[in-house]
Amino acid sequence: MSLSPLIQQLVTSLRCLPGVGPKSAQRMAFHLLERDREAAMELSQALQQAAENVAHCERCHTLSEAKICALCSSSQRDESTLCVLESPMDVMAIEQTSGFSGLYYVLGGHLSPIDGIGPEDLGIDELLARVRSGEVKEMILATNPTVEGEATAHYIAQQLKGTDVKVTRIAHGVPVGGELEYVDGGTLAHALAGRRLL
């Protein structure tokens, strides 16, 4: 027996969510229909509203429904420090540490010649123009610690050689709370090379 068409459609649509397989999608659909139709309607509206109205901030390219996001338009942030990230999720991750008061710049990905993604697709020209215009004193490259993320950081750093902007990269090392035993070799090598005086 197959499910009735509308339930089947709902199950299929739920599977577009990351981390949701066929079993979870079915469980979600039945849960909403059996116990929480109000939540289903609310979710439906929230999805539509967000999908229709949320765009990218014109200044930092993070997701925002305002033309200029709350961070970029805040007077509390330090405009001289700019943190360059791959995705809007990364902005949230750094904001949640409460350890950074500068501004962000979201690339929306990383350089990937094989997929045809070059500097112009990531808004790197705009970033460089902004940095060169003088307001930025330090640019922190916080792209992912992957091969592509490193290459992207390296490319951006190269472009700013010779200017007096301080270009930094986030530290690589052992994660806090982890055990040395489970840390991979590459990370350990970085942790040793980047050791600091106590």
Added chain:
Amino acid sequence: MSLSPLIQQLVTSLRCLPGVGPKSAQRMAFHLLERDREAAMELSQALQQAAENVAHCERCHTLSEAKICALCSSSQRDESTLCVLESPMDVMAIEQTSGFSGLYYVLGGHLSPIDGIGPEDLGIDELLARVRSGEVKEMILATNPTVEGEATAHYIAQQLKGTDVKVTRIAHGVPVGGELEYVDGGTLAHALAGRRLL
């Protein structure tokens, strides 16, 4: 920094899904907005359509957008066997085994005097009337193997004492593919008591 209002609303709404915590909700929201707005719109519509149109089958009370569900209206099913279940999810679970060709009856829960849920809330009167009307020869009680499920099965069986309907309960025993070592004592006791000749 908090998220922009529409994204925040979406994250909050996604948390109504079972098994979705704050981190997953955020990941889902960003995924949909960054990479798959079409899927977001589709999901929005599927939710609305399903929440507005899916009701319960008038005969077996499973979720269905038709007045009488596909199973109840099928001529392929054996009307003399009726399987009594707690929820529409259970119907799916049994259908997926392809080992049952009878009809279903969904209670929508179990007896729970402490929550004020009595036989009338579960449609047990309607079930009994249907069974007594004569078309059902065997009724399989497949409520959950929990205290409440057992009590519900026991109550229904009691009501049909003296009629010539065969009332059965699904077998309790060790799950297929499991290891005896990890099976709890109650289940093992049931498995021993319910042993069968090879």
